[in-house]
Amino acid sequence: xxxxxDMPSGPPGVPARKEKEPVTESFWRELLYSIxxxxxxxxxxxxxxxxxxxxxFAPYISPHDPYLVNLNAQFHRPSPEYPLGxxxxxxxxxxxxxxxxxxxxxIGLVPTAISMAIGTILGLLAGFYGGRTDSxxxxxxxxxxxxxxxxxxxxxxYTLGASLLNIFIALSLVGWAGIARVVRAQTLSLKEKEFxxxxxxxxxxxxxxxxxxxxxxCVPSLLVLFTLGIPGAILSEASLSFLGVGAQPPTxxxxxxxxxxxxxxxxxxxxxxxxxxxxxxxxxAFNFLGDGLRxxxxxxxxx
Amino acid sequence: xxxxxxTSNGLKKYFAGSAGWFGKSGDVVRAVDNINIAxxxxxxLALVGESGCGKSTLGRLLIxxxxxxxxxxxFKRQNIYKLNPAERTAFRKQVQIIFQDPYASLNPRxxxxxxxxxxxxxxxxxxxxxxxxxVGELMNLVGLEKGYxxxxxxxxxxxxxxxxxxxxxxxxxxxLLICDEPVSALDVSIQSQILNLLKxxxxxxxLTYLFISHNLSVVRYMANRVCVMxxxxxxxxxxxxxxxxxxxxxxxxxxxxAVPLPNPKLRNREKRILEGDVPSPINPPxxxxxxxxxxxxxxxxxxxxxELADFGGRQxxxxxxxx
Numbered sequence: 001x002x003x004x005x006d007m008p009s010g011p012p013g014v015p016a017r018k019e020k021e022p023v024t025e026s027f028w029r030e031l032l033y034s035i036x037x038x039x040x041x042x043x044x045x046x047x048x049x050x051x052x053x054x055x056x057f058a059p060y061i062s063p064h065d066p067y068l069v070n071l072n073a074q075f076h077r078p079s080p081e082y083p084l085g086x087x088x089x090x091x092x093x094x095x096x097x098x099x100x101x102x103x104x105x106x107i108g109l110v111p112t113a114i115s116m117a118i119g120t121i122l123g124l125l126a127g128f129y130g131g132r133t134d135s136x137x138x139x140x141x142x143x144x145x146x147x148x149x150x151x152x153x154x155x156x157x158y159t160l161g162a163s164l165l166n167i168f169i170a171l172s173l174v175g176w177a178g179i180a181r182v183v184r185a186q187t188l189s190l191k192e193k194e195f196x197x198x199x200x201x202x203x204x205x206x207x208x209x210x211x212x213x214x215x216x217x218c219v220p221s222l223l224v225l226f227t228l229g230i231p232g233a234i235l236s237e238a239s240l241s242f243l244g245v246g247a248q249p250p251t252x253x254x255x256x257x258x259x260x261x262x263x264x265x266x267x268x269x270x271x272x273x274x275x276x277x278x279x280x281x282x283x284x285a286f287n288f289l290g291d292g293l294r295x296x297x298x299x300x301x302x303x
Numbered sequence: 304x305x306x307x308x309x310t311s312n313g314l315k316k317y318f319a320g321s322a323g324w325f326g327k328s329g330d331v332v333r334a335v336d337n338i339n340i341a342x343x344x345x346x347x348l349a350l351v352g353e354s355g356c357g358k359s360t361l362g363r364l365l366i367x368x369x370x371x372x373x374x375x376x377x378f379k380r381q382n383i384y385k386l387n388p389a390e391r392t393a394f395r396k397q398v399q400i401i402f403q404d405p406y407a408s409l410n411p412r413x414x415x416x417x418x419x420x421x422x423x424x425x426x427x428x429x430x431x432x433x434x435x436x437x438v439g440e441l442m443n444l445v446g447l448e449k450g451y452x453x454x455x456x457x458x459x460x461x462x463x464x465x466x467x468x469x470x471x472x473x474x475x476x477x478x479l480l481i482c483d484e485p486v487s488a489l490d491v492s493i494q495s496q497i498l499n500l501l502k503x504x505x506x507x508x509x510l511t512y513l514f515i516s517h518n519l520s521v522v523r524y525m526a527n528r529v530c531v532m533x534x535x536x537x538x539x540x541x542x543x544x545x546x547x548x549x550x551x552x553x554x555x556x557x558x559x560x561a562v563p564l565p566n567p568k569l570r571n572r573e574k575r576i577l578e579g580d581v582p583s584p585i586n587p588p589x590x591x592x593x594x595x596x597x598x599x600x601x602x603x604x605x606x607x608x609x610e611l612a613d614f615g616g617r618q619x620x621x622x623x624x625x626x
Contacts, residue, residue, distance in 0.1 A: 194403075203395030
């Protein structure tokens, strides 16, 4: 009893409209459109692009060598030669900030991506399977969340030693729990939808249901979490470096620059303030964009 | 009823409420309580009853989307809860379900092609070009333009989405289709289209339907036999004509009287509305579960639960059947 293919297409009442081009990637296009409509989100996006460009092209756009010590040029005020002045070793602060954006970008992206990956997988498993899997995963998440995150990161840094790789580990260990919670909640609500039941009625395997039906529907919220997670990671790195357990001198890390500059706040305030402003601007840009994304995606989540 | 396709045997599904903090056992909802029904090949059995009486639960039990607390279901003489993995895969191809809400039953992030093609892919029935052409056939079958294959569900109307859901259910050439209120979320004008489509498909493909609905006019149009449920139990089962024209169970009678009539001249018929609320399925009343609302109830109704008994080709569970 093979269905017949020669049935007339389109029954009465359903006009068979012909359209030139079926819209396929409407999701990303609409997303871009609503970001453009939102002033603060577009500002954030532009700031973000500048930040990424600075990080990528750092050696080409920075006027001086960020590591070059010049004891004849200590504590220069901002001037045409040194647009943001120099620090106690006579190093050009603008160049150091531009190079520091590389560290901040990597620190923002890598640990966030790692904790997103861990949190998403664990959240999906906890939400989908429930029962003991759920309890085990979510209780571990609760334990992680019970610690002040910066304190936990500091403990990790102290035990493992200060290095870039260890910052990744420390921030990922702290970050996954919040992601897992959100993803689990989303999975629980999606699981009740009938399309999941339809997949089960078809006989789709569990892992395919998770990968094909649950995960793609979590992507909009993950996008928001990702954009809002990056500034958190950047701030954490800055805090750790400020406290001396993050990046080590002479690395041009923004947090470290603020930390060393604070000694000279009365003589040369620009040494500490300018990298502080850089942190502020980048974090603001990410937050603006993240908020815009959330506003843009909310109607999607309602469907 | 020619050949039997599905039979249920003492089917029960109890949902346990969450257990209390101090080991108190939670309340148990008896959604489906001891149901024996049989669906014949190529027939449409309608399942009617008010919200929360266990219709959908029963439908899901019959295709093993839910595990029963007790009882068996036989599909072509095979116990569907005791299948080995290979048999289970084969069983999945023979039964499918159409859902009530066309907005929740399609994955919003998948294109129509992948939605309708998923069953084919899962059972390795078609790939690539072959899958495209099969999906196209299915779309034609349910009255959708083939060219819409690359669209997302949100680009369709409710009726079109329901057609996509039907195409997906038909992709595996099933024999039994559970229709869980397939039209109650649609406009009246679209409802008739979908109902006629389902009827045509039944004739063309020799399908068997379990048609779950609370819309009695729809049931009368679609069904061969009707099964009336009340609080997890079958109270009456019989041919569509018999149940509609001469209900035996008082509950059925009240259901029929509640159907709105389009003809105003007939509206002065005797009309009584059922008083009170449905008793809680957590603590169903003793004896006949309907006795608290039944105008004909006598002493025995509260004491003894009536069995489903034969009345000339139909069944009814009542101490004092009407007619």
